[in-house]
Amino acid sequence: MAGATLLPLATAGATAQGTATLTDIAGRQVRARLPARRIVLGDGPLAYVVALLRPDDPFTPIVGWGDNFRSADLGGYLAYRQRFPTIDRIPTFRGSNVGAIDIELAISLEPDVVVLNLSSRAAAESSGLVARLARAGVPLAYVDFRTRMFENTRRSIEIMGEVLGEPVRAQSFLQFRQRQIDRVMAPLRDLGHRPSVMVERAAGLYDDCCLSYGDGNFGELVRAAGGDNLGSHWLHGTFGTLHSEQVIAADPEVILVTGADWRLYSPTGDWVNLGPGADPSEGHARLRRLMQRPAYRTLAAVRRGRVHAIWHPFYDNPYYFVALQKVAKWLHPERFATLDPDATFRELHARFLPVAYQPGYWLSLNTDS
Known part of the structure; x- marks a missing residue:
């Protein structure tokens, strides 16, 4: 194994x-x-x-x-x-x-x-x-x-x-999960400023911009990671669509897009390929193209390089606490300087999963991590 x-x-x-x-x-x-x-x-x-x-x-x-x-x-x-x-x-x-x-x-x-x-x-x-x-x-x-x-x-x-x-194994995983969540929650207890975050769901998979999240799912995750989810201000359900004009007017401090290997959905789309073993150079090229769309190209977050992409399947996956750690580190790098989400995901694979860990689940506009 x-x-x-x-x-x-x-x-x-x-x-x-x-x-x-x-x-x-x-x-x-x-x-x-x-x-x-x-x-x-x-x-x-x-x-x-x-x-x-x-x-x-x-x-x-x-x-x-x-x-x-x-x-x-x-x-x-x-x-x-x-x-x-x-x-x-x-x-x-x-x-x-x-x-x-x-x-x-x-x-x-x-x-x-x-x-x-x-x-x-x-x-x-x-x-x-x-x-x-x-x-x-x-x-x-x-x-x-x-x-x-x-x-x-x-x-x-x-x-x-x-x-x-498998009730015993379920509890073992839940204990591990809670410890990893606590590593984010504790440093955020005295949090003041919450950076505004635009989350685009499945960016590049569809022609229109911008599918996003309300208070649930990735919106909930952004809040837990110490951010202010833009979609929560306008969307009343878990999922919804923001207009480009809303994004431009809000000028969010951080942009986060989700991506995965969607070759079978859209072979020629500009979605960011993320997942085990995904090629970061290809992902960077697609992320740069996505940021040239009208909703994003004038935003300060793009100029400052505060643009990130993360594996879409975290959105309905019990491993989401790994995404929580990564998003928290992007939003508050000083508070989480020693937190290593990659190591967390490696440990999850080593202790609980039957396949070996391969990097490729996230990237940033200007770096691989």
Whole structure:
């Protein structure tokens, strides 16, 4: 196995399966056969949670998943495929919208449980997925690593620990996570000035500027990192769009864009390729082009080099505390002079994950870090 010594799996392959009840992140009582031996992940990137809790054999219980693990994060998917080639054989559902799930296929896979992100709940209900699963006797559990990442990640990891029969490992990760969050929270207790931050979601993936975040998700993360999220002043939901004129008038002190390996979405787009092993020289070139768009080219942040790009999948991923450390260091370099987010991510991989760490998850306009 790649990386350093992993924490032992609690009772992998040995825990007897029985019917149990868990409370999901929506507060629903879910009765299911646990630990689950057949799982459908409505959102493919939930694979990152499974890998965390079952590093020796993460994908054997996955009988179906959304194809957006591959399409929305190709670099990450390929890193796992190199270690676990059989993931290409897992049945997939097209699209990242849960409404696109083939309900008949999901039922035919005979899952012990279907796991969905809480942000998909409305779509799951309106598409008929919830009702059809209930009629077929297939349990459905919600988790949330996206909408309220700080509030809901702990319970969501505990839920996945119950689903996979790995409660001890779940708690070990949560203890590590909290220690890393505390390394940011403590130095910010006496914080005065909060730099204004413009976060552009998936910059360059779409023609229009500027997709952003309200109080949730990366907006919540920026606030926790000691920043003032621009989108929070105008956007009332987790996600939304800011006009170029709003960005220009606000003249934010810091610009942050998210990016990933989106070759399968937009082969010719100017999105910043970030993720394991991503080429920083290519990323810098794309980031410079993005900063020539009307919303940014006159801003002081661009002139001063306070422009950064970070891996988009942190936005629905339990590893977001690594992004918290990096953003805090960008916003308050003096307070976090000794904090090393790269070392944190390396330790996470070495202790908990089955693939080796590769740099490439962030860059700045004028430097690689």
